[in-house]
Amino acid sequence: MxxxxxxxxxxxxxxxxxxxxxxxxxxxxxxxxxxxxxxxxxxxxxxxxxxxxxxxxxxxxxxxxxxxxxxxxxxxxxxxxxxxxxxxxxxxxxxxxxxxxxxxxxxxxxxxxxxxxxxxxxxxxxxxxxxxxxxxxxxxxxxxxxxxxxGFFFDSALENGLTGISPLTNTATIVDSGTQPWPASLxxxxxxxxxxxxxxxxxxxxxxxxTASFNVSQNQVLAIVEELTGKKFAVTRADSKDIFKSGEEKLPNLAKGDHSAFVDFLKAYFLADGAGNELKDEDSANEKLCLQTEDVRAVVKGWLEKKGLLAA
Ligand SMILES: NC(=O)c1ccc[n+]([C@@H]2O[C@H](COP(=O)([O-])OP(=O)(O)OC[C@H]3O[C@@H](n4cnc5c(N)ncnc54)[C@H](OP(=O)(O)O)[C@@H]3O)[C@@H](O)[C@H]2O)c1
The missing domain is CATH 3.40.50.720 (NAD(P)-binding Rossmann-like Domain)
Structure with a gap:
């Protein structure tokens, strides 16, 4: 066959x-x-x-x-x-x-x-x-x-706030130090x-x-958004242990179809300092699948441009 x-x-x-x-x-x-x-x-x-x-x-x-x-x-x-x-x-x-x-x-x-x-x-x-x-x-x-x-759907995560960065309010919620890379795909x-x-x-x-379009950290996304909007964002720090605990507290709501506990667990799983769940080169199928990685800055720029939020 x-x-x-x-x-x-x-x-x-x-x-x-x-x-x-x-x-x-x-x-x-x-x-x-x-x-x-x-x-x-x-x-x-x-x-x-x-x-x-x-x-x-x-x-x-x-x-x-x-x-x-x-x-x-x-x-x-x-x-x-x-x-x-x-x-x-x-x-x-x-x-x-x-x-x-x-x-x-x-x-x-x-x-x-x-x-x-x-x-x-x-x-x-x-x-x-x-x-x-x-x-x-x-x-x-x-x-x-x-x-x-x-990894995360990066274009959805920008739009639904999963990146923690809100260009409409110039605010960001950064998990732990914000330096942990996580895998993301358009x-x-x-x-x-x-x-x-x-x-x-x-x-x-x-x-x-x-696969992943790239690995990126919250701080990298924030720096790009601040540069391209020309705005300084107000940053709130969130401890990954508190996010995890919040997920545990929301677990009983699962039976009612509320999946917000899963979102908390996902944030802790990928964004916490030391999480180590980025895509390592040796584990990536990008080469096998003839896929290029992409440019985070260009992607974020395109998103801000569509929203009319690029600095003049
Ligand atoms: N990595 C990430 O960030 C991320 C984010 C979201 C989702 N995901 C994963 O990606 C996959 C697709 O998710 P998605 O968000 O694209 O899904 P979705 O838009 O919520 O749903 C996809 C389609 O599933 C069908 N569907 C809905 N309920 C169903 C049911 N009870 N039985 C059978 N079909 C049903 C519907 O198609 P019809 O109405 O045409 O039948 C719907 O359009 C899932 O495995 C999900 O876990 C990953």
Whole structure:
């Protein structure tokens, strides 16, 4: 059987990251079908000038999933964090039954295979993702797979405040000394990474890979934002131990669907002094995937420019 991949089904292709992966796959010349939940209210993005097919699928029905996967060489799952931990096993079973060659699970963040991560709060939250990759490893004789960790989505983190820097109020909340580097990827970079994984199915087969646009610290981002806005920011210091404790206190809210504890644990996991969760050169798949690192300053400049916040 040829390992070449031409047809790709993307689950969650309407989402925050999924849109970027779909666009990169289309640019890469793949024929893409976006699978959406039956009754989904997610707006259907436009990928002009490219054509993309949309198909509804009932995630609770193995036959619906299998029919949707018929004729697809690869299935990329970019479904939301909770869904990724609940429904991917049956999706994999259906992909195997349909003869899909490659499955990419919804990872795209913390490296859930890093030794010891399972003993951290972040790892506990993502235990369902680990189980999915364990399941793929058990079924390597039936379907090949590639997992991808990416660190924070940098463009989302700038916008949603996860970097701690708020150019609208000229304030910043810096964790510990602010010098700890953490891995970050633009969503467009992740899209290109997935496209390259499928373009090189042999060298990416049955592997858990890590990529990042760059490693960056909070202080670096703050210095760039201050320089480009021409403003001095008011800085509040936050102790990573207090952030972790705040996460522990919020844990009971999880049952009510409030995930803010996870956000606190993530901040402590990546931003705390000595965290050591940046992407080391020897662990990076950027070279394998022919991906360039990117220029943090240029990215931040583009973001501030769009917001009309660059100094005159
Ligand atoms: N590294 C980071 O900074 C970071 C940040 C956020 C997320 N992530 C990770 O990236 C991946 C994608 O996250 P995202 O934020 O892009 O997701 P998202 O936008 O919240 O959701 C993606 C899509 O999942 C589908 N979906 C939603 N609920 C579902 C359910 N119950 N069952 C099946 N499908 C469902 C929806 O598609 P339809 O409506 O079309 O069915 C939705 O558009 C996840 O693994 C997440 O953990 C990483």
């Amino acid at each position: 040829s390992s070449t991949i031409n047809t790709v089904a993307v689950l969650g292709g309407t989402g925050n990251l999924g849109k970027h992966i779909v666009r990169a796959l289309l640019v890469g010349g793949f024929s893409v079908t976006i699978l959406t939940r039956a009754g989904s209210t997610s707006p259907k993005p436009s990928f002009e000038p490219y054509d993309v097919a949309f198909k509804e699928v009932d995630y609770s029905s193995p036959s619906s999933l299998q029919a949707a996967f018929a004729g697809q060489d690869a299935v990329i799952s970019v479904i939301s964090t909770d869904a990724a931990q609940q429904v991917q096993k049956s999706i994999i079973d259906a992909a195997i039954a349909a003869g899909v060659k490659r499955f990419v699970p919804s990872e795209f963040g913390v490296n859930t295979r890093k030794p010891g991560v399972e003993k951290t709060r972040v790892g506990e939250f993502l235990a369902g993702k680990r189980k999915v990759v364990d399941y793929l490893i058990q079924n390597e004789d039936k379907i090949s797979w590639t997992g991808l960790s990416t 969503r467009s970079h992740i899209g290109r990474a997935v496209s390259e994984i499928l373009r090189h199915p042999d060298i990416t087969k049955n592997q858990y890979l890590s």
